[in-house]
Amino acid sequence: MIQTFSLNTPAEGFIDITAAARKAALEFYEQTGQEDALCTVYCPHTTAAITINENADPDVQTDLLYALKKTYPDRPEFRHCEGNSAAHLKASCIGSSVQVPVQRDTLLLGIWQGIYFCEFDGPRRRTCIIHIR
Amino acid sequence: MIQTFSLNTPAEGFIDITAAARKAALEFYEQTGQEDALCTVYCPHTTAAITINENADPDVQTDLLYALKKTYPDRPEFRHCEGNSAAHLKASCIGSSVQVPVQRDTLLLGIWQGIYFCEFDGPRRRTCIIHIR
Amino acid sequence: MIQTFSLNTPAEGFIDITAAARKAALEFYEQTGQEDALCTVYCPHTTAAITINENADPDVQTDLLYALKKTYPDRPEFRHCEGNSAAHLKASCIGSSVQVPVQRDTLLLGIWQGIYFCEFDGPRRRTCIIHIR
Numbered sequence: 422m423i424q425t426f427s428l429n430t431p432a433e434g435f436i437d438i439t440a441a442a443r444k445a446a447l448e449f450y451e452q453t454g455q456e457d458a459l460c461t462v463y464c465p466h467t468t469a470a471i472t473i474n475e476n477a478d479p480d481v482q483t484d485l486l487y488a489l490k491k492t493y494p495d496r497p498e499f500r501h502c503e504g505n506s507a508a509h510l511k512a513s514c515i516g517s518s519v520q521v522p523v524q525r526d527t528l529l530l531g532i533w534q535g536i537y538f539c540e541f542d543g544p545r546r547r548t549c550i551i552h553i554r
Numbered sequence: 555m556i557q558t559f560s561l562n563t564p565a566e567g568f569i570d571i572t573a574a575a576r577k578a579a580l581e582f583y584e585q586t587g588q589e590d591a592l593c594t595v596y597c598p599h600t601t602a603a604i605t606i607n608e609n610a611d612p613d614v615q616t617d618l619l620y621a622l623k624k625t626y627p628d629r630p631e632f633r634h635c636e637g638n639s640a641a642h643l644k645a646s647c648i649g650s651s652v653q654v655p656v657q658r659d660t661l662l663l664g665i666w667q668g669i670y671f672c673e674f675d676g677p678r679r680r681t682c683i684i685h686i687r
Numbered sequence: 688m689i690q691t692f693s694l695n696t697p698a699e700g701f702i703d704i705t706a707a708a709r710k711a712a713l714e715f716y717e718q719t720g721q722e723d724a725l726c727t728v729y730c731p732h733t734t735a736a737i738t739i740n741e742n743a744d745p746d747v748q749t750d751l752l753y754a755l756k757k758t759y760p761d762r763p764e765f766r767h768c769e770g771n772s773a774a775h776l777k778a779s780c781i782g783s784s785v786q787v788p789v790q791r792d793t794l795l796l797g798i799w800q801g802i803y804f805c806e807f808d809g810p811r812r813r814t815c816i817i818h819i820r
Contacts, residue, residue, distance in 0.1 A: 423790055461725060496757070499750045506754065510750070510754045513751060
């Protein structure tokens, strides 16, 4: 099953997309009755990424964004004319997708885990793809 | 097939979990006879991760842990009250899972590759999930 | 379906392997007629990795390589006798594989996305594995 949805992002930030993945897992199970499956959440952009991290204290996301800026700064030596090479770098270091095992209708996320779309070069209209099989 | 197991971790460190994944791949093949499959090793925690790296010289793991501490240090600006934001950052940069293709009963790991549970905020009792399909 | 191919790499660099993945997706669909699938591109080495990033301006790859060297430098404290711990670190931070959803015969890559084999410790003869299911 493939589901695609759009989202509006801020300049930089983590958008919680866990609910969309949970809903897709439920629908997949209702359609197939399959005992286990693998859910992939995929980002088809090169200056954004997908990660799994804490869903409770929003300060964690603030700290992650802050530390990513410090770890992967804009550098005067960058040549790419669009000026967003740091965002491309963050995208490759965080990664273009996550995979979560599915048992019956349930994503096997840990109790503190949420799935986040990571915008490093917004604000923009973005697309996200959920694949379950 | 989904298998879950527990492990005790040190304060920080890489724990070799390759044998558990190899055993799961063998059992999956014995049960299904499937010619090829995908093995996902998943970490349901937000201050730990899964990686694939060298299985021969343990100095590689020492160097990786050292460099991760230098690359993603604790920062005075961090707000998260638990004080483990650096561990959350490492978790997102290393990633919550790895995927390895399976041919018959064999994980297609390279000759020098092992699968590691990466603890960034222990010691703790942790859980690891293996999914093959 | 599992396909394996070899490639020669430079000392350090990104090699575009998108065409091989697209071809595998096409062949898988011709063989199976399966409506959707998941494509994994896997690196069986510990000083190389796979990433997805911009396929248009080659300056992006130059900037990524430059920034990775700055972010994950060789360190005098490293103990691994082969002297390539920075390459091992980059391999774990970028990751050993990528996953891309496949719809019919088409990889759902974004318009600007390409798949790259990342060499951090060449030049070498390397292997790459494509798995689709």
